[in-house]
Amino acid sequence: MEGLPVGKLPAPLLQRLLEAVPIPDPRVVVRPQVGADAAVVDMGDRLLVVKSDPITFATERIGWYVVQVNANDVACLGARPRWFLCTLLLPEGCPPPLAEEVFRQVVEACRALGVSLIGGHTEVTYGLARPLAIGAMLGEVGRGRLVRPGGARPGDLLLLTKAIALEGTALLAREAAPALLQRGVPPEVVSRAQGLLTHPGISVVEEALAAAATGWVHALHDPTEGGLATGLWEMAALAGVGLEVDGDAIPLLPECQAICRALGLDPLGLLASGSLLIASPPEGYEAVRQAVEEVGAPCAVIGRVLPPGEGLLLLRGGRREPLPLFPRDEVARWFSQGV
Numbered sequence: 001m002e003g004l005p006v007g008k009l010p011a012p013l014l015q016r017l018l019e020a021v022p023i024p025d026p027r028v029v030v031r032p033q034v035g036a037d038a039a040v041v042d043m044g045d046r047l048l049v050v051k052s053d054p055i056t057f058a059t060e061r062i063g064w065y066v067v068q069v070n071a072n073d074v075a076c077l078g079a080r081p082r083w084f085l086c087t088l089l090l091p092e093g094c095p096p097p098l099a100e101e102v103f104r105q106v107v108e109a110c111r112a113l114g115v116s117l118i119g120g121h122t123e124v125t126y127g128l129a130r131p132l133a134i135g136a137m138l139g140e141v142g143r144g145r146l147v148r149p150g151g152a153r154p155g156d157l158l159l160l161t162k163a164i165a166l167e168g169t170a171l172l173a174r175e176a177a178p179a180l181l182q183r184g185v186p187p188e189v190v191s192r193a194q195g196l197l198t199h200p201g202i203s204v205v206e207e208a209l210a211a212a213a214t215g216w217v218h219a220l221h222d223p224t225e226g227g228l229a230t231g232l233w234e235m236a237a238l239a240g241v242g243l244e245v246d247g248d249a250i251p252l253l254p255e256c257q258a259i260c261r262a263l264g265l266d267p268l269g270l271l272a273s274g275s276l277l278i279a280s281p282p283e284g285y286e287a288v289r290q291a292v293e294e295v296g297a298p299c300a301v302i303g304r305v306l307p308p309g310e311g312l313l314l315l316r317g318g319r320r321e322p323l324p325l326f327p328r329d330e331v332a333r334w335f336s337q338g339v
Helices: 011-019 062-075 096-113 166-175 177-182 187-195 197-201 205-213 227-239 254-263 282-294 330-336
Strands: 028-030 039-042 046-055 080-091 116-125 132-142 157-161 219-221 242-246 277-280 299-306 312-316 319-322
Touching: 046 062, 062 080, 062 096, 062 132, 062 205, 080 096, 096 116, 157 282, 166 177, 166 187, 166 197, 166 254, 166 330, 177 187, 177 254, 187 197, 187 254, 205 219, 205 282, 219 227, 227 242, 227 277, 227 312, 277 282, 282 299
Parallel strands: 080 116, 242 312
Antiparallel strands: 028 039, 039 046, 046 132, 080 132, 157 277, 157 299, 219 277, 242 299, 312 319
16 A cells, blocks of 8 residues: 655545544534634633644744744634644754754744743654644634634635745745755845745734634635645635636745746645635625735735636636646655655
8 A cells, every 4th residue: 555645644535534533512613624724612702713733844943833833723713812832842862952942932933922832742752853843722712703714605706915935935945945056046035035934924813813803704714735726725625615716816926936946846836824815705805905904914816716516727827727736735745855
């Protein structure tokens, strides 16, 4: 039997596993589903939103990463991130300053988001080649303010904030800089790409909460592993709808374009934290755009939601084709080549 590739479990396998999970507690409002990035539990007057995600590719700034990606997914349900737990696994023989640096990053990232670090676990672990950080973020949202993962409706506009692919571009610039320079990417482009991690940064918390507060949002999604294309597939699958995406309207960072060209990668499948997908009815578009731009995130219309059965379509260069599907992220594909 062929082994699984590096990256997410294949969606059909994951779906089969999740469908077999019993949920005996009726207070679970949002249960595990492919593409649903957080769970929701009814706690009475408030809803508790819970998320867990690891950082496995990055080594530099791993503590900062793990807070951001977990906070993003909580905010995409309209909830304010509040409490964080972190499990940090370190390789044998790692120097104490490494543990201190990662811990400092976690504390600083939590402080910047107004999140309380309330626990977790630290361990030096046999057989690791690099540090691993696993986070669990909890947030809360008032009843009636929850943005459900599968809420996109036919007729909605698809909006995208910032540009793709911030996280994947920054990660490759930091972890594969020698290969990029060797393949002709100018040093100043690599340097700019490295800085994208913090400027504009991979957090979508404030733009997600600003969009949700308008009342004109049917769904929010933070495209991460598998890039924008996978985020679109997940949004459509959860809602049972089709999509038409204007590929020429997708904002693409020049640094991302240069790095993907040099490494032979497709930007649509590249780790995309930092951009936010929004499904909004046309009459609410201006309110959402204005709210998002007021917190510093540009916002572009990249497509529309179609009725069920019409498929996922990509318009590019005057051609209409199926939206590509990436079984694993382009970052994972690059690192799996061992170069």
